[in-house]
């Protein structure tokens with residue numbers, strides 16, 4: 209007979225750890241975390257820089273330290289962990305039947321496990337050269353920034369000596385500094401957009417501190433070299449983001465690092481039939497992080513790409529608590545859960561997506577917290593929340609908005625009570 | 641007057657520092673930003689995070705950091721010190737790897753535990 213759990217958490221990164229700890233705290237006692245790596249902690253194990261935990265712990269920690277706190281918290285509970293275990297498939301149980309999790313590891317082989325609730329916490333993976341199709345030859349010496357980070361910080365290999373970085377996401381910026389400190393020469397950081405995709409503090413402390421030039425509105429237009437990268441050609445791009453002929457710069461280098469974005473890892477979710485939002489590439493969720501399938505929850509980078517792990521932990525605690533509540537409600541009244549009504553939250557002018565995508569009316573009494581990204585860099589602007597009649601529900605003034613920095617707003621219950629659904633979040637620029 | 645971005649936390653507040661007014665800082669959302677603004681213009685410091693060599697552990701590199709910020713100009717010398725370290729697993733989280741690094745008063749400490757391989 210299949211082993212049965214109240215809750216199975218897929219992925220043992222910060223999201224999975226926080227969800228499992230919270231579910232235990234809320235009273236679940238048969239909880240299992242499945243992790244394909246040889247240790248818990250997820251991507252944080254290779255993020256050796258500091259800057260984690262200021263919101264959550266009130267102090268600045270490195271990635272491994274932040275993970276260590278949660279791993280220690282989990283060890284205090286009776287949550288079961290299986291490492292080196294890869295989840296292959298999730299089969300949703302309909303009408304209140306348990307969900308099936310298919311996994312494999314070297315010790316126990318192929319396993320089919322049952323769970324009343326499942327938390328998806330698989331994180332994300334890096335976009336590769338293939339996904340953005342750079343022209344040129346295919347020599348060695350081209351890495352995603354995160355892969356280079358793993359080589360350098362965990363396995364102890366230096367990937368190159370003269371480096372060009374494409375993309376100004378945080379991982380690329382962090383790697384520019386890391387490679388420089390290790391004695392490499394970082395020649396340039398090249399960004400297609402007219403603004404950086406990373407946090408401003410990382411531009412300052414990773415590029416400016418080391419005099420590494422940042423070329424905004426530029427891209428890599430050719431890679432030269434037979435066995436190993438020898439040259440990278442960089443061109444300016446126009447407002448249409450197409451390269452402008454005659455603006456080529458040639459860099460002699462042996463390495464190109466790609467920091468061109470992260471993609472939530474949702475093969476399992478898709479396979480299970482969970483509805484995916486094409487904008488976030490993560491599941492569509494309600495405020496409690498429940499997906500379109502009752503009893504399946506999602507949190508962390510698998511849901512939407514976060515810049516700050518502190519928000520991952522907070523979101524995942526919410527998912528863990530909701531999973532516990534779901535299990536307890538099912539135990540009290542077995543069978544199919546009543547379908548919940550939903551109030552849609554729409555992304556309006558200047559907003560690329562919102563999480564959650566809808567709200568359960570029952571939850572509104574507690575107010576709602578919305579996370580989203582803006583489309584453009586703006587100085588003085590208002591974040592407006594409007595209802596179906598265009599009536600203003602709330603207004604939040606900001607002095608700086610950027611796509612690279614996730615925004616969040618809290619809507620008090622009193623304001624929501626008066627609104628007619630659906631809600632729309634939009635940006636109104638204020639002329640200085 | 642000088643404008644800079646606070647790098648103490650990911651919030652990245654935009655600070656204005658007035659050198660003529662005793663390095664008075666505005667634009668900060670918390671006291672740490674004011675302190676950053678003052679030191680950044682007089683004696684810039686940074687926390688160093690890097691890795692050191694460890695044998696017999698789960699991984700080959702151990703992440704380390706200084707337990708407080710050190711003068712920015714000393715970062716290359718501090719990297720050279722870290723490069724000389726040879727450790728044997730196990731290592732405890734927070735263990736001091738180099739005390740009083742380059743006489744700065746800051747210790748270089750392990751930022752995670754490194755269990756022995758197979759342990």
Ligand SMILES: Cc1cc2nc3c(=O)[nH]c(=O)nc-3n(C[C@H](O)[C@H](O)[C@H](O)COP(=O)(O)OP(=O)(O)OC[C@H]3O[C@@H](n4cnc5c(N)ncnc54)[C@H](O)[C@@H]3O)c2cc1C
Nearest residue numbers: 219221222223244250251259295330331379508509516517
């Ligand atoms: C390079 C980099 C730098 C960053 N810098 C900062 C920073 O300075 N400050 C900050 O606050 N945040 C930073 N972040 C963000 C933060 O680290 C992430 O938001 C956070 O780690 C996301 O947590 P997660 O648990 O969702 O995903 P992950 O940490 O990716 O964890 C997902 C886990 O799921 C496992 N998994 C996936 N699929 C399966 C499967 N099928 N079966 C079993 N297990 C599976 C993976 O092995 C992994 O352990 C950074 C992120 C990166 C990538």
Ligand code: SF4
Nearest residue numbers: 646649652653670673
């Ligand atoms: S001033 Fe305070 S809140 Fe603002 S970036 Fe600095 S440390 Fe963070």
